[in-house]
Amino acid sequence: MTQLERLAIADIVKIVPTRHGDDRGYFSEIFRDAWFREHVADVAFVQDNQSLSVEKGTLRGLHFQTAPFTQGKLVHCIRGAIFDVAVDIRKGSPTFGQWAGAELTGGNGVQLWIPAGFAHGFLTLDPATIVQYKVTAPYSAQHDRGLLWNDPEINIAWPVEEGNVVLSQKDRTQPPLAKLLTSFVFSPHMERT
Template structure:
């Protein structure tokens, strides 16, 4: 497993080894012992799978607040996305900063996102599928979002925000300036 640090403390890019031949490849995307060896001690309890039929679909920026906050391990099963993570841990020196990682079926990269971050993505190709493990179940009463194209965040999504394909929830999400984070940075 190749491990890369990002500019946001705790957010990691994980690239599992692929064993391939003319038939395709095999890759171990999750192994508890391997993850423990790199400092990730998470008991995942839910797997999610999303399909976005068109390029330019934006999903996010989402979070789930305590007591049902979620750690996530995200990868593309088909197509490609720009996966975006924003630090919302009050007291963090990177509060309000973001990082983006291209995840594709071809590159096999995964992003580990701990609790305390907004998460979203934009599809770069039609029929893109995102697969992700979560450390807590979906809890609608803890679900929240921030507007993806908020100028205070300055995220470069690589598309014109006016052309983004959004759900009503994401289109009407609160601005970052109006957002009160439920997360605190712990050193």
């Protein structure tokens, strides 16, 4: 039976699908639409994305998309390991500017649900890490935004020395939370289902 746990920010859900294993390996049902809609969020996924990060210490994020292309993400690590993080960027939220995170590995099968209204990023803990995630809206370059990964106001406890982080130029120059222009507004109906 799939297990789920709401993290420090209740809208962020850690999902652990059951694995049935023997000497050949394992079998796991990693997604079922009806179960997800009933227990996590009543959303439809429209696109699957996959990334390969060659170097340990690669940080991708913190990213989000604006309306009408806001994205919820269901993230899992196929190979290697990541520290996966979501930051609440919903104005008026009691957890605005706070973060929640979990370690996702190819071995543990853990998934993380991150709804719209959160900036998302991950740090690779192993070389040659592959991450796959489902999204609730397609990618739109015009609506793509970000948040500075090491903003001291957010103070994410990334498990790496800052000098050892591999970043894109885009992620080096994202705005801090204090200068973030966001249209996400918290409302109680956005909370857990």
